[in-house]
Amino acid sequence: MGHSEGLHRRSFGLAGLPERTSSRDGLRGGAGLQMRAMAVEFPVVHGHPNRLPFEGVLTLVDVASDKAPSGSRGHRVVLTRSAAETALPSLLGMAVDYKAGWDGHDARQKCGIITSAEIDGQKLTVAGYLFARDFPEMEAKIQVDGAMGMSYELADAHVADMRAQVWTLTRATFTGAAILLREKAAYRSTSFHLKRPVNAGRRVAVGR
Amino acid sequence: MKDELGSTVERLAAAAGLLEQAVERLAQRQNDFALDAEASIGRIVATVERQREAELEEKLAAAEAQIAELKAAAAHSVPAEVTHGRKTLPASMVNLLAKQGVTVDAMEAGAVDAALVSLSVEQRIAVKSQLMQAGLLG
Numbered sequence: 618m619g620h621s622e623g624l625h626r627r628s629f630g631l632a633g634l635p636e637r638t639s640s641r642d643g644l645r646g647g648a649g650l651q652m653r654a655m656a657v658e659f660p661v662v663h664g665h666p667n668r669l670p671f672e673g674v675l676t677l678v679d680v681a682s683d684k685a686p687s688g689s690r691g692h693r694v695v696l697t698r699s700a701a702e703t704a705l706p707s708l709l710g711m712a713v714d715y716k717a718g719w720d721g722h723d724a725r726q727k728c729g730i731i732t733s734a735e736i737d738g739q740k741l742t743v744a745g746y747l748f749a750r751d752f753p754e755m756e757a758k759i760q761v762d763g764a765m766g767m768s769y770e771l772a773d774a775h776v777a778d779m780r781a782q783v784w785t786l787t788r789a790t791f792t793g794a795a796i797l798l799r800e801k802a803a804y805r806s807t808s809f810h811l812k813r814p815v816n817a818g819r820r821v822a823v824g825r
Numbered sequence: 826m827k828d829e830l831g832s833t834v835e836r837l838a839a840a841a842g843l844l845e846q847a848v849e850r851l852a853q854r855q856n857d858f859a860l861d862a863e864a865s866i867g868r869i870v871a872t873v874e875r876q877r878e879a880e881l882e883e884k885l886a887a888a889e890a891q892i893a894e895l896k897a898a899a900a901h902s903v904p905a906e907v908t909h910g911r912k913t914l915p916a917s918m919v920n921l922l923a924k925q926g927v928t929v930d931a932m933e934a935g936a937v938d939a940a941l942v943s944l945s946v947e948q949r950i951a952v953k954s955q956l957m958q959a960g961l962l963g
Contacts, residue, residue: 636932663902676871684874686870686874687870687871687872688866688870689874721872721875730887768870768871772867773865773866774866774868774869775865775866776864789869797872802873
């Protein structure tokens with residue numbers, strides 16, 4: 618089961634809400650780790666030419682960034698789990714963008730949409746769709762395994778102590794995300810990859 | 826009259842003390858407000874700050890160039906300092922050398938020996954000793 622598909626099912630299975638609504642749930646795993654997930658369910662359109670499903674690790678929570686993000690005045694940052702959980706709803710419906718050179722954000726080059734988000738352990742993972750037909754140049758680049766990562770964009774971030782060497786973000790709102798080279802991301806452990814359409818897998822199996 | 830003046834002074838001193846405390850509290854509050862205002866950041870993007878890195882790289886390059894220049898200048902300045910080290914050479918010795926046709930600016934061991942031929946051994950030893958102390962001869 619793909620990651621985003623799993624998110625959708627989990628979310629709806631627990632909340633029992635009808636389709637095309639959003640829900641939010643907390644799961645407590647066997648190891649005592651709490652997981653938060655949220656998704657917006659889109660109606661299924663088989664063979665949609667402009668919907669290419671993706672999933673990725675957007676950032677880590679309670680972990681200091683490997684490098685100072687842009688806008689943090691040279692400080693590395695920690696997004697607290699609490700802040701991330703509170704901000705999770707703000708991620709849904711936000712766009713993913715990319716910049717020529719794959720080294721930053723171009724908020725006006727929106728090439729996809731985030732439809733689900735989840736905090737599992739230290740990973741904040743997202744899933745959604747890319748507008749593959751509108752941006753045909755993306756697919757080849759993105760399919761290089763392990764090369765691509767993600768970067769969030771925050772607004773109104775609250776810093777617990779501005780004088781601290783590593784800034785702790787206790788409150789924020791997600792306003793978007795970017796696909797970029799992992800080495801250009803402030804968190805090196807982010808990732809991004811396309812999901813194989815379920816139908817394509819079935820076709821291959823039948824062909825054998 | 827004196828008691829009245831004394832009590833007035835005391836009251837004024839107390840009022841001044843209160844004013845000082847109030848000013849301190851206001852300054853502290855202003856500081857707190859400033860920190861609170863700074864605590865909210867408009868936009869953060871989890872991309873490596875290229876501009877800052879570029880600035881730091883530029884600064885590093887400039888610093889390295891400056892270090893190289895200083896090293897080069899220091900290497901060049903050593904002989905110059907030694908040459909100007911004649912400050913420590915007594916004036917009588919400079920005059921003696923001048924009479925022999927030797928200037929301290931362009932001094933070579935061979936030239937000194939040749940120039941001092943006319944002097945006695947003791948004088949030669951004294952001159953060379955002074956020159957060595959002044960750092961003009963190795």
